[in-house]
Amino acid sequence: MKHELPLLQALIDHFRKLPGVGEKTARRLVFAVLDMEDGEVRDFAETLQQVKENIGFCKRCGNYAESEICGICSDKARAEGLLCVVERPSDIYILEGSGNFRGRYHVLHGVLSPLDGVGPEDLNLDSLKTRVDEEGITELIIATNPSIEGDTTSLYISKMFSGEGVRVTRPARGIPLGSSLEFVDRGTISKALESREEI
Numbered sequence: 001m002k003h004e005l006p007l008l009q010a011l012i013d014h015f016r017k018l019p020g021v022g023e024k025t026a027r028r029l030v031f032a033v034l035d036m037e038d039g040e041v042r043d044f045a046e047t048l049q050q051v052k053e054n055i056g057f058c059k060r061c062g063n064y065a066e067s068e069i070c071g072i073c074s075d076k077a078r079a080e081g082l083l084c085v086v087e088r089p090s091d092i093y094i095l096e097g098s099g100n101f102r103g104r105y106h107v108l109h110g111v112l113s114p115l116d117g118v119g120p121e122d123l124n125l126d127s128l129k130t131r132v133d134e135e136g137i138t139e140l141i142i143a144t145n146p147s148i149e150g151d152t153t154s155l156y157i158s159k160m161f162s163g164e165g166v167r168v169t170r171p172a173r174g175i176p177l178g179s180s181l182e183f184v185d186r187g188t189i190s191k192a193l194e195s196r197e198e199i
């Protein structure tokens with residue numbers, strides 16, 4: 001239903017662009033905004049803008065970062081030599097939520113998908129090679145989603161490093177095939193990361 005108030009409708013349309021937000025939820029969010037104090041709305045709008053302007057990608061791993069290098073890359077307490085390779089920065093937050101991974105990450109920013117025209121050159125693979133060489137990486141855990149594209153990508157990476165003295169593993173198959181990390185519970189992710197399998 002189009003609203004007779006164009007501004008209100010415009011805000012509904014903005015909220016509807018967010019994942020998981022339908023018309024009804026968007027309307028509830030708009031009414032919640034209207035109920036906020038003026039200062040609160042200003043802070044909200046400013047934060048939205050600042051997030052977009054100030055958060056970029058970590059130069060080393062491709063994670064979200066507010067400076068050149070993200071907090072995980074610069075954390076000296078992280079285990080050296082262990083890299084977990086993920087599709088998107090948001091996957092890092094899911095894996096960190098499982099609580100027991102102490103290595104660092106590398107974000108591919110996608111997966112191989114020939115049908116969509118995504119080839120190896122479109123992924124963050126050159127920098128992965130550089131990191132393995134320069135950071136003394138001994139194990140790569142490929143935590144791409146358990147989809148055909150995710151599996152193709154993990155196989156490609158394992159071939160890329162075969163004979164290079166790097167162990168390439170995948171989290172054990174507790175994660176259902178065809179699902180996305182986003183929808184798997186913390187316990188399952190944590191166990192799958194602990195008992196990983198060689199590719």
Ligand SMILES: [Zn+2]
Pocket residue numbers: 058059060061062063069070071072073074
């Ligand atoms: Zn980083």
